Every structure is written in C-alpha cells, then in structure tokens.
Amino acid sequence: MTVRTAVIGGGIVGVALARLLSGRGDDVTVFEKEARLAQHQTGRNSGVVHAGLYYAPGSLKATLCAAGRVKIRELCEEKGLPYREVGKLVVAVDETELGALAEIERRSIANGVPDLVRIDDVSRLREIEPHVAGIAAVHSPHTAAVDYTSITEAMAQDVRAAGGRILLGHEVTRVAVERGGVRVVTRISDEAFDRVIACAGLQSDVLAKTVGADPSPKILPFRGEYWEMTPESSRLVNGMIYPVPDPRFPFLGVHFTRGVYDSVHVGPNAVPALAREGYGWMQISAKDTWESLRWPGAGPLAKQHWRMGVDEISGSLLKPLYYRKARRFVPELKMSDLSHKGAAGVRAQAWGRGGELLDDFAVDQVGPVTVLRNAPSPAATSSIAIAEYIAEHYLGPAAR
Template sequence: MTTVGVVGGGIVGLAVAREILLRRPEDTVVVFEKESSLGAHQTGHNSGVVHAGIYYRPGSLKAQLCTRGRYLLEEFAAEHGIPYEACGKLVVAVDESEMGRFDALEKTATENGVPGLRRVGPEEIAEIEPYAAAGLAALHSPRTAIIDYVAAAEALGRSVTEAGGEVRLGEEVTGIHRVTGGIEVETPAGRTRVDHLVVCGGLESDRLGELTGGPKTPRIIPFRGEYMQVSVAKQDLVRGMVYPVPDPRYPFLGVHFTRRVGGGLEVGPNAFLALSRRRYRRTSLTPRDLVDTLAWPGFWRFAAEHWRTGFTELRGVLSKQAYMREAQRYVPEIGAEDVTRAGLGLRAQAVERDGSLVDDFVIHHADGITSVRNAPSPAATSSLAIAEYVVDRMS
C-alpha cells in the first residue's frame, strides 16, 4: 500500500486526490490544507467561468487540459448537483484597431476546437446580447459556462473522504523532508510520512516548490483583480458574458461582464499588483509577500517594460468611474452609478527571472514529488484534467 500526500485544498489539489483514489483505491491519500475551509483562495475568488478554450496556444497544456477539463467538470457537476449553466460568451471587437488580434483569436479558438464557436456580425451580436456594444464582430462561444467552484471543491473533498482519504484542514505545510524510503511532510501538528507527494500550492507554489528542493524559478507574483456588482435594476442587461478582445502580451482577459450561478451580474476583474498573497481587502499588505515580490529581479524587468499598462490599471483601481469607462465600451448602459465594489481575487502569476510571464501550466516531477508550479486560469476549468495528467505521470 502506498501513501500519497497532497498539499493544497483548492480545486486542483482535491481533484488530484480524488483521481488517485479512483485509480488506486488501495492507496492512502492525505490532503493538507492550511485554511479552515476548502477552496479558500483562487478557487473561491474567481469569476466562476468554465472556459471553452478560446485563448490558449494550440498544443499547449492549457489548450489540451482546458478542453478535456470542461467536459469532465460538466459531467462532475451534473453527477453531484452543482450549479452549472452554459450561458455562453461573446468576445466583442469594438473598433478597427482590434481586428488583427480578433482574427488571430478566432484562429486560435478554431484550432482548439471550441464547441459551437461562431463569428458573428453586428446584427447577431444584438440578437445574442441586446445591450452589448454595436461591435464590428464578435466570437460567440455558446458552451462557455458558469459554475460554483467552491461547491465543486467541497464535492471533491467529500469524494476524497468517502473513498477513504483524509482531508486535514488548518494544517499548513512548513517543511518537506526527503528521508530514507520516502518523504516527510511537516506541519505544526507534527510530521507525516508519505511515499509520494503532490504539491498544488497556488499562491504559495513557488515557496512550497523550494521546500521540495525544486528549482527556484519561476517565482509567483500575485496580481489582484477587483469586481463590481451590478445593481438589481440593470443586472438583466447581460444574458451571459461579454468580454473584450484580450491583449496577447498578457494572460489577463480584460474587464468583462459575467453572470453568476447564484444570481446577479459582475464586472471585472482588472489586474494590478497585489501586496498580499492571502488577504482580500483593498488595503491588504503582507510584508513578507511584498518583500518577496520586490526582491525578485523578474518583477523589476516586467515592471520596466509594462509600466504604462500598470499606470492604466492603477486608474481603475483608484477610480470606479475610470474602471467603468473601460467596461462601458462593451455594455454602454451600465455605468459607474449602476455598480458597487464587490470582492477581489488573487491570481498566482509565475514570472521568470527575465521578466517574462509564464503563459502555460508548469508541472515538475522529480524523485517522488510532483509540483504544480504555475496553474492560473483556466486551472479551475482544467482541474479534473490536470489531475489525470498528474496521476498519469506519477511513478
């Protein structure tokens, strides 16, 4: 019998634990989660979108695992009664300067086999989303969906425990030690010996990766994304989702309109440097996190190249009016007076020493330890497929 430790109680870590028990029910699986609940960080602070594969470089892990993951997640949601709605998405080009990027995005989405994808003109844009801007063209993805990711994480946690696994809440991993014949996972409660370890640390993935003795790069730079809640009077102006054409220099998709499975309509998120990896207030600052960011040469190289974009994002952070002026390019009838500030999310973005943003998932395997070093969006969509990928490669 083999004992496998999984660090991280987000949706990816729980999906890995479940997959191990599905394939190897004789194994013992222990999940270590530092928080008192499951899905407390990136899993529970995103826009709830189940991506269909529009944006990701064909052949990349993101493209492959998003496509497979969407299918698996829809099945899992139906099996466990988790709220899931394929409300569809429009990616709208509103002026001629965006058309080159739009055409490239259509090619990418087509190569990725996005189900039901269609290019539509102004008349069909109005039929699908009557209050959307009269764009030049849009990509319509009818199978892009929304889900309750926390409910999905909780269902995965139940699946793990029902299959005989153990989920330990409130146990932060503070050390990982290679010992003869195995690995010891250290927490304030003591040490647990395992034969194989899978680390799905999200916002802490670089620090946990170093504890395993893995490479020091890439490093995580946290980005915060703020959301606005649309008033009840105008929340029905968007039927599904309305997105801009993204800037291909960044992995962020731009401020967009998204319905939530629990009701309501949100705008966001933007993307700006976060000063904390664990706290979710606009003024949150954790000294260690800030020091780690400023000490990483890759941050300064990234900042030097992209400071103009950062300044633009800062205006939206400081001013609700500036934030909504950008959003109104896509749904003109929802303005600053129609929204209130809602929550914010944190994105674990891996950055190389040269300042480049790591675009694809990064998963390392070495000597009985698997480390998921970079798994930003669409990691939640891809979670069940990431689990298959990881378990396929476990020795």
C-alpha cells in the same frame, strides 16, 4: 502495496488529484492550511467554465481546458450541481481589435471550441446581447457558469468516501525528502508518506523551495477586483461579454459575467497585490513585496508593462476609470449600476528570472515530490484533466 500520498492544498486542483488517487486505491491525505477548502483562487474567481478560445494550440492550457470542461460538466450532472451554459461573446469594439479577434477565432478553431461562431453583423450581435456595443465578435455558446467551491466540496466528499483524509487547518511548514519517503510537517503533525504532490497555488514557489526545486518560476500575486451590478441593471447582460484581450498580457481583461446564481459581476482587473493573499490595498506583506521587488525579473517586467500597471492601479483606486472601461462594451451602463465591490481574488501568476510571465501550466518534480508551479486560469475549468495529466506523467505506475 498501498501508496501513502500527501496532497498539499485544498483548492480545486489538489482536491481533484486527491479524488483521482483515492479512487485508484492510494491512501490519500490532503493538507489544507485554511479552516475550509477553496478559500483562495478556487473560491474567489469568475466561476467560468472556459471553452478554450484563447490558448496556444497544442499547449497544456488548450488540451487540458478542452478535456476539463467536459469533465466538470459531467461532474456537475452527476452531483446535481448547477451548470449554466450562458454563452460568451468576445467583442471587438473598433477596427484596431479585429486582428487580435481573428487570432482568437483561429485559436478557437484549432482548439476545437464547440459551435464557435464569428459574427460580423451587428444586428446578429444584438440578438445575443441586445445592449452590447461592438463591430464584430466571436460567440462561444457552451461557455458556462458554475460554483467552483461547491464542486471542490463535492469532490472532497468522494475523497472521504474512498477512505481519504482531509486535514483542515494544517499548514505544511516543511517537506523533507528522506530515504524511502517524504516527511510532511505541520505545527501539529509530522507524518511519513511515499510521495507528495503540492498544489499550493499562491504558495507553490514557497513549497518548491522547501524541497530544493529551482526558485524560478516565482509567484507574482495579481489581484483581480470585481464590481457587482445592481439586480435592475443586470438585465443589460444576458450571458458573458469579454473584451478582445491584449495578447502581451496573460489576463483576459475586465468582463461582464452572469454567474451561476444569476447575479452579474464586472471584472476582474489585474493589479499587483502587496501580499500573496492580499485581497485589498491594506493587506500588505513587506516580505512578499520585498521578495518580488528584488527578483531579477522585476526590472524587465516593470519596463515592459509599467503603462498597463499604472492604468490598472488607477482603475482600482478610482471607480470612474473602472466604469469607463466597462461602459465601452455596454454604453447604457450607468456608474450607479456598479453597486459595490465584490470579493476580490488573487491570481498566482508564475514569472521567470527574465521577467517573463509564464503562460502555460507547469509542473516540477524533485524525487518523490511533485510541485504544480503554474496553474492560472483556466486551471479551475481544467482541474480534473490537470489531475489526470499529473498522475499520468509524474506519478509512478503505483498511482494507476
């Protein structure tokens, strides 16, 4: 019997799942509220295919990133989409960062990052990135740049070719579990399915709530802002230059990325967004902000990270502060080399009642409804592997 499956969310993870299930014979419908696919995190990120350097060995992030990287590369080959292995340096600028760099090296080795090299020789560092400042680094030559929007579109074509439907402009307002199935309601449709999988990114806790799942973890939106480098100054960067991240925080820090279309951007920072889809300081949702402020975890989180919060917000509002952070890694950079702000993205970061920021991917299930509750970076890299993981662990044998 054909399984009628609804996927909520037309980002890269929802579409990867729809492609997998339609390829296995499910009757798949994707509901996407926007007029186009990949309009939120998927289309507003750094475009990096991560090689798995940072993640706790054995975590879902570590295993699914390693598997997902290979699958994204194969998909790009199959579809003729650009995939550029520009490589990445994680650079320690001074001695205080050597301990954290050693931990990244340890994790990278445990995670099987291919061809990773530790560099302690500054002249070798400069062979890879001639304009970088630093005393040591790890180099991941297979970290790549891609266009995740094109990848999502290409996977959507496979869904359609397998007979699946992709309904754009269909915001799901209600998911009701009923005897023998689930109803998915939008303003213009009301249909019954055998099962539903929600991959709704910034709205994943809202969807979870409608089906009676635990309100925790909630989504805390963190905006990431980028500055674009002028074409002339982009020669200062060959591939990707990353800082050694602060291990207390789940974000990687402002970095230089040579993108798949050859422009270089600097970012993203991490500032609290005042709306789930708040791409600038003027986009404010009183409801979203109030809900975050009254979440039990708000006090503990603010207490732990207020200093970093002030620092990030200042850098967002004052270009010289953002520039100063970037120049630490490329001293030749001039403030005028950061020509304009690029499109910002908002990360859907799950946080618990105690104020803890969830690090790993997380999935929840309420009867026939499966909800992806935390899919932060590297979920774009890992998307095809996340889809396989959900199918294997959460969907019944009918899915296979």
